[in-house]
Amino acid sequence: MQRLESSAPGFAKAFASIVADRRDSGADVAQDVARIIANVKAHGDEALADYTSRFDDHRLETDADWRIAPEECARAHAALEPALRAALHLAADRIAAYHRAQLPEDRDYRDADGVRLGARWRAVDAAGLYVPGGRAAYPSSLLMNAIPARVAGVSRLVVATPTPKGAINPLVLAAAHVAQVDEIWRVGGAQAIAALAHGTQRIAAVDVVTGPGNAWVAEAKRQLYGTVGIDMVAGPSEILVIADGANDPAHIAADLLSQAEHDPLAQAILITDSTALADAVEAAVMAQLRGLASAQVAQRSWEDHGVIITIASLAEAAELANALAAEHVELAIADPEPFLDTIRHAGSVFMGRHTPEAVGDYIAGPNHVLPTGRRARFASGLSVLDFMKRTSFIELDAPALAAIGPAAIALAEAEGLPAHARSVAIRLPQGEHR
Amino acid sequence: MQRLESSAPGFAKAFASIVADRRDSGADVAQDVARIIANVKAHGDEALADYTSRFDDHRLETDADWRIAPEECARAHAALEPALRAALHLAADRIAAYHRAQLPEDRDYRDADGVRLGARWRAVDAAGLYVPGGRAAYPSSLLMNAIPARVAGVSRLVVATPTPKGAINPLVLAAAHVAQVDEIWRVGGAQAIAALAHGTQRIAAVDVVTGPGNAWVAEAKRQLYGTVGIDMVAGPSEILVIADGANDPAHIAADLLSQAEHDPLAQAILITDSTALADAVEAAVMAQLRGLASAQVAQRSWEDHGVIITIASLAEAAELANALAAEHVELAIADPEPFLDTIRHAGSVFMGRHTPEAVGDYIAGPNHVLPTGRRARFASGLSVLDFMKRTSFIELDAPALAAIGPAAIALAEAEGLPAHARSVAIRLPQGEHR
Numbered sequence: 001m002q003r004l005e006s007s008a009p010g011f012a013k014a015f016a017s018i019v020a021d022r023r024d025s026g027a028d029v030a031q032d033v034a035r036i037i038a039n040v041k042a043h044g045d046e047a048l049a050d051y052t053s054r055f056d057d058h059r060l061e062t063d064a065d066w067r068i069a070p071e072e073c074a075r076a077h078a079a080l081e082p083a084l085r086a087a088l089h090l091a092a093d094r095i096a097a098y099h100r101a102q103l104p105e106d107r108d109y110r111d112a113d114g115v116r117l118g119a120r121w122r123a124v125d126a127a128g129l130y131v132p133g134g135r136a137a138y139p140s141s142l143l144m145n146a147i148p149a150r151v152a153g154v155s156r157l158v159v160a161t162p163t164p165k166g167a168i169n170p171l172v173l174a175a176a177h178v179a180q181v182d183e184i185w186r187v188g189g190a191q192a193i194a195a196l197a198h199g200t201q202r203i204a205a206v207d208v209v210t211g212p213g214n215a216w217v218a219e220a221k222r223q224l225y226g227t228v229g230i231d232m233v234a235g236p237s238e239i240l241v242i243a244d245g246a247n248d249p250a251h252i253a254a255d256l257l258s259q260a261e262h263d264p265l266a267q268a269i270l271i272t273d274s275t276a277l278a279d280a281v282e283a284a285v286m287a288q289l290r291g292l293a294s295a296q297v298a299q300r301s302w303e304d305h306g307v308i309i310t311i312a313s314l315a316e317a318a319e320l321a322n323a324l325a326a327e328h329v330e331l332a333i334a335d336p337e338p339f340l341d342t343i344r345h346a347g348s349v350f351m352g353r354h355t356p357e358a359v360g361d362y363i364a365g366p367n368h369v370l371p372t373g374r375r376a377r378f379a380s381g382l383s384v385l386d387f388m389k390r391t392s393f394i395e396l397d398a399p400a401l402a403a404i405g406p407a408a409i410a411l412a413e414a415e416g417l418p419a420h421a422r423s424v425a426i427r428l429p430q431g432e433h434r
Numbered sequence: 435m436q437r438l439e440s441s442a443p444g445f446a447k448a449f450a451s452i453v454a455d456r457r458d459s460g461a462d463v464a465q466d467v468a469r470i471i472a473n474v475k476a477h478g479d480e481a482l483a484d485y486t487s488r489f490d491d492h493r494l495e496t497d498a499d500w501r502i503a504p505e506e507c508a509r510a511h512a513a514l515e516p517a518l519r520a521a522l523h524l525a526a527d528r529i530a531a532y533h534r535a536q537l538p539e540d541r542d543y544r545d546a547d548g549v550r551l552g553a554r555w556r557a558v559d560a561a562g563l564y565v566p567g568g569r570a571a572y573p574s575s576l577l578m579n580a581i582p583a584r585v586a587g588v589s590r591l592v593v594a595t596p597t598p599k600g601a602i603n604p605l606v607l608a609a610a611h612v613a614q615v616d617e618i619w620r621v622g623g624a625q626a627i628a629a630l631a632h633g634t635q636r637i638a639a640v641d642v643v644t645g646p647g648n649a650w651v652a653e654a655k656r657q658l659y660g661t662v663g664i665d666m667v668a669g670p671s672e673i674l675v676i677a678d679g680a681n682d683p684a685h686i687a688a689d690l691l692s693q694a695e696h697d698p699l700a701q702a703i704l705i706t707d708s709t710a711l712a713d714a715v716e717a718a719v720m721a722q723l724r725g726l727a728s729a730q731v732a733q734r735s736w737e738d739h740g741v742i743i744t745i746a747s748l749a750e751a752a753e754l755a756n757a758l759a760a761e762h763v764e765l766a767i768a769d770p771e772p773f774l775d776t777i778r779h780a781g782s783v784f785m786g787r788h789t790p791e792a793v794g795d796y797i798a799g800p801n802h803v804l805p806t807g808r809r810a811r812f813a814s815g816l817s818v819l820d821f822m823k824r825t826s827f828i829e830l831d832a833p834a835l836a837a838i839g840p841a842a843i844a845l846a847e848a849e850g851l852p853a854h855a856r857s858v859a860i861r862l863p864q865g866e867h868r
Contacts, residue, residue, distance in 0.1 A: 083844055084844050084845070084848055086841070087840075087841035087842075087844040087845050088845070090838065090841045091841060091845060094545075094547075094838070097545070098551060101541065107535065111528075111531070111799075113528075115798060115799070116785070117532060117798065117799055117800060119800070120774075122778055122779075124811060124812045125778075125811065138849050139845070139848070139849065140845055140849065171848055171849070207811045207812040208812050222656070222659060222660070225656060225659060225667070226656070226666070226667040226807075226809065228812060229809075229812035229813060232660070233659070233660040250860060251857070251860055251861060254853060254856045254857040254860050255857050257853040257856075257857075258851070258853040258854045258856070258857040260853070261851055261852070261853040261854070262851075288853070288856070292852055292853060292856075293850070293852045294850070294851065294852055294853060298853060336829070340554075340827060343825070344556055344559075345556075345823075345825075346825050347825065347826075348825065348826040348827065348828065349825060349826070349827040349828070350827070350828055350829075351550070351827060351828065351829035352829055352830070352831070353861075354830045354831050354832050354834070354835045354861060355828055355829055355830045355835070356857040356858050356861060357857070358842055358846060358851075358854040358855070358857045358858050359828065359830060359835070359838065359839065359842050359858060360826075360828050361842070361846070361854060362841070362842040362845045362846065362854075363838045363839075363841050363842040363845070364549060364551065364828045364830075364838070365545075365549070365551055365828075366551060366553070366826035366827075366828060367826070370826075371823075373660075375660065375663075376823065376825070377558060377559065377641045377823070378558045378641040378642050378662060378663035378823055379663060379823055380823045380824035380825075381824065381826055383824070385819070389779075389805075389810065389811075389812055389813055389814045390814040390815065390817070391777065391779075391780050391781065391782065391783060391810070391814075392781075392782045392783070392800035392801070392804075392815055393774060393782065393783040393784070393785060393800075394782065394783070394784055394785065394789055394793065394794050394798045394799075394800060395770070395784075395785035395786055395789055396786070396788045396789045396793060396798075397786070397788055398788050400788070401788045401789070401793070404524065404528070404793065404797045404798070405793065405797075406521075407520070407521035407524045407525060407796070407797050408521075408792055408793050408795070408796040408797040410517055410518050410521040411518070411521050411522070411525060411573070411574055411796045411797070412792060412795070412796065414518055414521075414573070414605055415572050415573065415574065415605070416727070416728070417692070417695055417696075417728065417792075418695070418726055418727045418728055419688060419691040419692040419694070419695040419722070419726060419728060419732060420692045420695070420792040420795060420796075421792070422688045422691075422692070422722070422726075423685070423688035423689045423691075423692040423790040423791070423792045424790050424792050424793060426682075426684060426685055426688050427685060427787075427788060427790060
């Protein structure tokens with residue numbers, strides 16, 4: 001963990017190196033992934049079965065080896081402890097409500113020149129959601145990916161997930177039941193992304209692929225961008241907590257550790273104008289690490305990437321926050337409202353002392369798939385728009401074409417595109433031909 | 435040019451091969467591009483000057499070698515023929531008006547559980563627009579990329595364009611003046627995209643890079659996706675004209691050729707229920723090619739990629755159109771309105787007999803940067819949203835946290851993330867701790 005003071009000499013340089021720190025796995029998997037994609041494209045199911053046997057120790061032979069039946073999801077859902085099942089439904093309902101309000105409106109109007117213009121939004125036909133196996137198989141991620149697709153109106157919703165030695169997290173199946181996923185395929189890694197994008201004998205191609213994954217999955221999505229739509233490439237998670245001295249240090253420490261426990265590469269940063277709070281939070285983090293079941297991961301993240309910055313006045317915080325463009329920004333301050341206006345780059349902002357970031361991970365409603373690694377400068381969290389596309393339309397009648405057509409002819413001729421010019425000129429009354 | 439009849443044996447197979455035809459350059463430039471990007475990242479301006487001297491035969495030494503001054507753009511604008519200048523302004527005004535209406539609305543509400551939720555849209559800080567040199571240096575493309583960025587509120591708008599042997603199209607400069615571009619750098623190719631994404635000593639990094647380009651430019655954008663935001667990777671242009679027998683065949687032929695003249699890899703497809711129109715259009719295309727200044731390109735496109743499909747009834751057309759998911763779809767039919775409802779996948783639709791696609795290229799208002807190569811299944815035309823991003827926010831008070839916090843705790847514990855659970859539990863009244 002680093003402690004910095006904004007007034008100390010060398011702060012600008014130290015802070016710049018935190019901003020520049022990418023924390024990525026560094027693995028160069030581009031060639032491996034290109035080979036896997038080419039192989040799945042050429043050999044389909046056979047290649048999938050081969051990789052799945054090798055990487056997941058799971059044989060794909062019978063239908064049941066390949067695919068998890070909806071009934072199995074229904075059973076997993078029915079077997080949940082009632083409080084947990086209720087929590088899953090509350091989460092799903094709140095996520096659906098927030099995302100329904102994102103649905104864009106179509107446009108259709110006639111302007112002053114008599115030109116009818118508009119745009120229609122439609123869902124993609126099919127979406128593929130990747131769900132990692134192992135530690136990162138989170139039911140909440142399934143809900144956060146599947147529900148926006150459902151709300152968008154996607155008619156075919158496909159999950160691909162590795163099942164190492166045949167094992168799968170029943171909570172993920174229960175979430176798939178709640179989100180009404182249509183198909184679950186037991187394949188993972190770059191080969192799963194290739195199958196979703198190109199299709200195989202068993203798995204029909206989809207139009208959009210979303211969901212988190214390891215370096216192979218992320219690289220496969222990047223290479224297949226354009227064959228299908230994808231969500232933003234994601235890096236390790238991060239939180240920036242901006243806190244004044246009036247906070248309970250134990251609360252702030254808990255928030256920092258909630259991020260740190262995700263991944264040794266995760267990053268938790270505290271910015272405060274109170275040295276006393278900074279000291280107390282540092283001590284509270286150490287105290288809370290004792291007895292924390294996820295302490296091994298959390299401690300490594302905190303030691304390697306944790307930062308506490310003390311500043312002279314909270315007025316300095318916005319500039320630092322905008323440079324960091326963090327995935328999650330907590331404003332644990334007395335009056336967060338004016339502060340929100342100054343945060344230009346952030347994935348999601350958590351306002352006040354009663355909004356720990358974890359409520360956004362599960363239950364608040366907004367999507368928890370958010371831009372990491374300073375991508376909040378240009379990217380947004382996952383939304384229904386990632387599963388929709390817009391078709392514009394234009395309709396002119398003869399007078400409208402007479403009004404604006406001559407300008408199109410002039411521009412087409414200037415660009416050296418005579419057939420463009422003719423397609424307009426040929427429709428104008430004789431006198432307006434050139 | 436291929437002629438197909440939907441009722442003929444073998445039609446399904448022939449049509450499927452048209453749908454599958456990628457028409458891409460096939461050049462595998464990934465390794466070249468990776469090397470160029472690494473070199474620009476490591477050596478900055480020095481690498482840029484080196485590549486520009488080699489590829490563009492243009493030396494980058496003085497400030498004027500590097501950058502085109504705003505005054506030069508103003509002079510190019512002043513020197514335009516008045517009708518052309520007026521056409522450029524009409525286009526810019528209409529594009530701006532259409533895109534202004536795309537600006538998304540912020541959200542801010544409190545739900546039944548007392549949770550305040552919302553989202554704020556903000557422009558990215560800086561956008562880089564690539565403008566190709568040579569044949570494809572279109573002022574209309576500059577307007578179509580720059581104006582949505584301006585309307586979105588981007589404060590720094592940067593153009594990169596190669597100037598082979600120092601030459602640049604004055605129309606592009608005039609368009610840059612109209613769109614109020616802030617900086618124009620005389621660099622092109624993958625090295626220009628690398629400079630925009632990573633920044634160099636002279637060129638500050640931007641957040642989003644858009645604009646058309648050759649295979650190197652497209653691959654550089656793909657490789658730098660995630661470092662910056664990008665627009666959709668674009669392939670050769672295409673048009674699908676759906677026409678009934680009542681059309682003037684010369685009009686339809688002109689529309690097909692307006693697409694074909696873009697690029698030998700461009701594709702023009704006619705679907706009609708009238709064999710007589712099909713024959714007449716085929717003859718009209720040949721007639722119009724004679725004397726067309728762009729005939730060499732247009733003829734090659736038409737011969738290699740042109741298709742005329744006759745169908746028994748226009749009712750068959752929608753299914754074919756959705757399989758093709760074309761960039762441009764013209765509905766040259768008596769009543770296009772009900773037809774529009776059945777077109778699920780298209781970049782832009784041009785309705786009726788008086789709406790040649792070329793009006794959309796220049797003057798109608800909607801963006802002419804549209805998804806090609808069946809990407810209309812999942813992608814949309816360029817819009818202000820490509821230059822903006824959304825930050826969600828969440829604010830709970832103590833009662834709201836008491837209402838939904840326990841469900842977050844249950845889910846966090848089930849996912850094996852105890853620090854997440856604690857960050858919520860520690861803020862609940864003592865009795866609700868676990």
